[in-house]
Amino acid sequence: MAVDDSRAVLPLGACPVPQSRYEHILLGHGSGGQLTAELIGKLFVPGFGGDVLGALEDAATLSLSSGNGVHGPRLAFTTDSFVVRPLFFPGGDIGRLAVHGTVNDLAVAGARPLFLSSAFILEEGLPLDDLRRIVASMRAACAEAGVTLVTGDTKVVDRGKGDGVFITTSGVGLVPEGRSLSIHSARPGDRILVSGTLGDHGIAVMSVREGLEFETVLESDTAPLNGLARTILETCSETRCMRDPTRGGLSSAVNELASASGVGVELEETAIPLRAEVRAACEMLGLDPLYVANEGKLIAVVPPEHADRVLGAMRSHPLGRDSALIGDVVAEHPGMVILRSRVGGRRVVTLLAGEQLPRIC
Amino acid sequence: MAVDDSRAVLPLGACPVPQSRYEHILLGHGSGGQLTAELIGKLFVPGFGGDVLGALEDAATLSLSSGNGVHGPRLAFTTDSFVVRPLFFPGGDIGRLAVHGTVNDLAVAGARPLFLSSAFILEEGLPLDDLRRIVASMRAACAEAGVTLVTGDTKVVDRGKGDGVFITTSGVGLVPEGRSLSIHSARPGDRILVSGTLGDHGIAVMSVREGLEFETVLESDTAPLNGLARTILETCSETRCMRDPTRGGLSSAVNELASASGVGVELEETAIPLRAEVRAACEMLGLDPLYVANEGKLIAVVPPEHADRVLGAMRSHPLGRDSALIGDVVAEHPGMVILRSRVGGRRVVTLLAGEQLPRIC
Structure with a gap:
């Protein structure tokens, strides 16, 4: 053909980058394109090993049964960090995005999304009102998607070492037997x-x-x-x-x-x-x-x-x-x-x- | 008495802080002390609602059975971000810490830790060798703890908007019935x-x-x-x-x-x-x-x-x-x-x- x-x-x-000519992280490593694929394929997968990580699905699906059977529903598990800027944009904000992103990774894996976690990395000086808006937005997004946020964490970094708010959401769901x-x-x-x-x-x-x-x-x-x-x-x-x-x-x-x-x-x-x-x-x-x-x-x-x-x-x-x-x-x-x-x-x-x-x- | x-x-x-006199995030909000407790109690818990989040345990424990029973093992689910600096210190590094932190939150909840996720927020310019060292360290820590890293994510932020590497690990485990x-x-x-x-x-x-x-x-x-x-x-x-x-x-x-x-x-x-x-x-x-x-x-x-x-x-x-x-x-x-x-x-x-x-x- x-x-x-x-x-x-x-x-x-x-900006095309000469392959394997870099020894530092570039913005393009976060693009979801070729450099991201290289980082995953050449650093993370060989570095971590593991068949499930190597499968590169949007969510890992895992058997919870300790026996040798593959009966019953399997667990789907996924994580994503969100670093979008600006924090608020037409049609959404970082919090809404963080909930949807994780719900969607579970959904396209065929899972029913159930529980979410949310870890915040806040920059010193962030207006609390921004955080309140983000939390309210996440709550509404969880309700809309029918998932429950069950656990979280908060860290604070000094001014100039972050960018307002970064959010990492993880999610678990169940994949029905046979799917x-x-x-x-x-x-x-x-x-x-x-x-x-x-x-x-x-x-x-x-x-x-x-x-x-x-x-x-x-x-x-x-x-x-x-x-x-x-x-x-x-x-x-x-x-x-x-x-x-x-x-x-x-x-x-x-x-x-x-x-x-x-x-x-x-x-x-x-x-x-x-x-x-x-x-x-x-x-x-x-x-x-x-x-x-x-x-x-x-x-x-x-x-x-x-x-x-x-x-x-x-x-x-x-x-x-x-x-x-x-x-x-x-x-x-x-x-x-x-x-x-x-x-x-x-x-x-x-x-x-x-x-x-x-x-x- | x-x-x-x-x-x-x-x-x-x-540095004692006058209560409720702040409208911005302070470093102390990440201390694990009084300001963290205020942020959780006054912003996150009322903002998100939810009984499980309100329970403030190190890990949420959740029933996976869709019926009305509480039979069978429950799922433990936890998340933590890690922003330690320096990235490498005597006795460990941010990667080892991130694995242990999540394993330990599951362990003290009485769960057998099973699966981990890891989300990286990398700053443009990070030496790839630092990332390789961190990944190798995480792999060894997972092996030592008997857990498997099954899914992950990578985002990159521009130079001066992060601090080398932030890692968010989440983990799931099983709490035996009756515990x-x-x-x-x-x-x-x-x-x-x-x-x-x-x-x-x-x-x-x-x-x-x-x-x-x-x-x-x-x-x-x-x-x-x-x-x-x-x-x-x-x-x-x-x-x-x-x-x-x-x-x-x-x-x-x-x-x-x-x-x-x-x-x-x-x-x-x-x-x-x-x-x-x-x-x-x-x-x-x-x-x-x-x-x-x-x-x-x-x-x-x-x-x-x-x-x-x-x-x-x-x-x-x-x-x-x-x-x-x-x-x-x-x-x-x-x-x-x-x-x-x-x-x-x-x-x-x-x-x-x-x-x-x-x-x-």
Whole structure:
């Protein structure tokens, strides 16, 4: 298959980094793209060892039975730190994001999210009113998602050694017996669905930082996806996997899928839902929307015979009204993602090199 | 009962803060003392609501059964952020501390620690070699404690917005059916045991920062306490509760116990194990060892008839050789901790006001 490599996506905003030429942490190590993958693959996985960590799912799923059986529900366990700035942005804030991020990692693993923990790293001088707003927002987000925050921690660092508030949420949930979603299980012929417009979160946050204005207020899509995920799994128990395309955007999600499952992915550019404001902002800022973070969207990979039914179910859910079928899993070019572009060309969608939008979550 | 309130402990290094006169986060909000208690009691607990969070145990214990029964093992779930500086200190480093801190919170809740998560907030410019050392140290600490690190996250913040590495570890474990340890369950007559010398961790870290030198190298006591905790519980299934006296030291641990159980606590100063170097450093730095953090010690509260047997079992464990019986739970002065001092006086041991040793863990 002919692939026009010379058109491999290099977002204008990104700064390509010579590989293995760094001996210090770069901003791009937090991008969710290629440098993050290198850090995980070359430092954390070999450093820590362990099969579960090596599986690189959004949440680890674990058997609690001490015997040799794999009976009963399994535990899903996940963690994420949030360092977004500004702390408050259109459509959300760091607290809401922290709750949704962890709920969603559990949800796309097929788990029912149950309990959350929250650890705060506060910078000396933070207004208590900011913290109160964040806590109120987290409480509302927990209630909306049907999870309970059960334990926490607070540390304070001296002025100039932090940035207001960092929040790390962890979550546990239960995966019903017999359910097994994995980014290793996509097969040629499967179809790829997305639950709505892409890039809203990243562009909403970036717009505040850059002082961009639109005719309408562009808001983050941050939302709890456990209800939508349940709808999908109830409609199609054979769903191969789900991912929430956060840092690194759709590109990271489908590249990880292609790589883990040893399959190719073909995306149809015209099918990918995009708000006009996001398209305009991306052109203005030199960003590629495929690389921009989402906080209330998921992709689902399903067997072809179920795709239409799942799409219908997704569209009937309030958080999935703009759902679309955006691509296919193919046997060709395993590990590689190809975009069939608007004008009929084909280009490789690589992992993000460098960093496009730092501290977006 | 006559209590000499005028001698209430006010550590020389601490800066008392007028109550409710602040509208910003102070370093003392991370002290583990009075300001931390205020932040939790006045902001987090009312803000988040929730009975489990309000219970203020070191780990939340949760039923996983969806039915109405409380049968079967319960899940213990805990989280802690670590912001210690320097990152490497005699006897340990931030990674080792992060593993032990979470293992120990599970262990003193009576749980068998199983799985850990680790979320890193890295500052741009951090040498990768530092990160490699920390990861290697965490792996060794996990192996030693018999836990598996199963999931993680990495964020990067721009230079000057962090401080090298912050680590948040969360952990899950199982509490066997029928076991229930709680800081609400101490009763008059119970005896208080400590597993060894106090203040080693805080003074070891502080010595590096202040450039203090001793004849022998004073090392942090950071260690996994799950083995020792299991020994205690196997010896005495009626153990009321255990705590690891980390931030805020012995003072915070016993004050929280007295307050939660509605009992008084009396400590015998001469019975409290202290290294000569720690005593000397505390005198030099104007610190009270009762307020200094430990990372490899626990206190156990047991019914009086079991105290000697538990003490013997603790002393037979490598991490409990210097264990001692240091005090009693009494019916008098509920909520208050009294120290019977070396010279025969009695003084109130209050919660730490302000901050004595910032960023010790």
